[in-house]
Amino acid sequence: MDLLRDHLARARAGGAVFARTVAEPPWGLRLAGTIQLSLHTVVRGRGWLWFGADGPGRTVELVPGEVTLVRGGTDHYIGHEPGTDCLEPDEFRARHATDGEPDSPAATVFLCGAYRFSGDIGNGLLTALPQVLTLQAAVGDPLRDVIALLSHELAHPEPGQPTVLDRLLDVLLVLAIRNDFRHNPNAPRWYHASTDPRLSPALQAIHENPSHPWTVPELAAISRLSRAAFARTFHEALDQTPMQYLTDWRMTLARDHLRTGELGIADIAHSVGYTSPYAFTTAFRRHHNQPPTTWRQQESAHNAQPQPHNTRPH
Structure with a gap:
């Protein structure tokens, strides 16, 4: 990956x-x-x-x-x-x-x-x-x-x-x-981290299988580092913990699924690593201060608004 x-x-x-x-x-x-x-x-x-x-x-x-x-x-x-x-x-x-x-x-x-x-x-x-x-x-x-x-x-x-x-x-x-x-020093942190042999295996694993119930010890083992060394190196490179990165990536995938409307809440929950719609809704609410159904409705309403004439795509 x-x-x-x-x-x-x-x-x-x-x-x-x-x-x-x-x-x-x-x-x-x-x-x-x-x-x-x-x-x-x-x-x-x-x-x-x-x-x-x-x-x-x-x-x-x-x-x-x-x-x-x-x-x-x-x-x-x-x-x-x-x-x-x-x-x-x-x-x-x-x-x-x-x-x-x-x-x-x-x-x-x-x-x-x-x-x-x-x-x-x-x-x-x-x-x-x-x-x-x-x-x-x-x-x-x-x-x-x-x-x-x-x-x-x-x-x-x-x-x-x-x-x-x-x-x-x-x-x-x-x-x-x-x-x-x-x-570019302002390039996304994940790009530079993906070229670091100490972090690349863990990042690839997360992106290849975001629904897996990853733990820090498991990701550290994939990267062939001790738990403490992996956690420290990861935070220094990405300015967040491995579990924060995993959650952010899952929420990013979830938002894109919600935006397309092709999957129901239960399917989205499963695809991004949550054991039930309730667990996913709880995590999403904690991350966005609203449940996924409300977020989806607001996003659909926003996208349905007509574009101003002078910004209409050609």
Whole structure:
């Protein structure tokens, strides 16, 4: 069990969306902040990315061989130059070709992707990322091969393309998150702890089987440490006890189950390690100050509220 893979597998809400575009200047595209995670890469030419409808503040140049991820929350813009007029996605697609090869040497060929995440696990991954993250692919870096394969796949549709694109996007996302988390002191504690050979076996066991009635001695034995040494090392790395981490992870899984509405309380209780619905409800109430049924009702009511027009997904 790879903890990053586990988080990504549980966080993905569905297949990603990707498009290849050929655009000649002037061109500009607005992307709504409701897109949870956008991915941009230029195959030929160059472009610019910025925030702010009233004009560019911070700008990021998009050049071949790099991949830029943008976390949602704020609208962002890409264009042939900073501050150019930007169209809504539907109008942009109608005006610019989405496939084929460029006829003009001034044309830019670029790829845009959009990921959807679900639940608290997905939100946890997103909030750990910076607003903008750019990956640079040196000569010989496999990242360049992934980008080239993406561009070729989008330009030459064949049977099975959605599956191929989904897998390639997963590769890009893993490379980006791994690159950022490895060097980011604010990366989730579980990521750095998962690379510690003293803690990795216990964390993998918890994630692989969260319903098991784990104890500190049992987790310590898996990690080949004494109980005291394991508890101390775990707390130093994750700022909580092993049992607190286990409970938090179970509650995270429970909230995502409650949010989807696919399982009843008894099934959720069993899946996250509680012997009865009553035991689960007691633990959930202690953790959230309300029973799971109330939490689910409030979450459903919140999600049913209409979104403001200016933040509607495109």
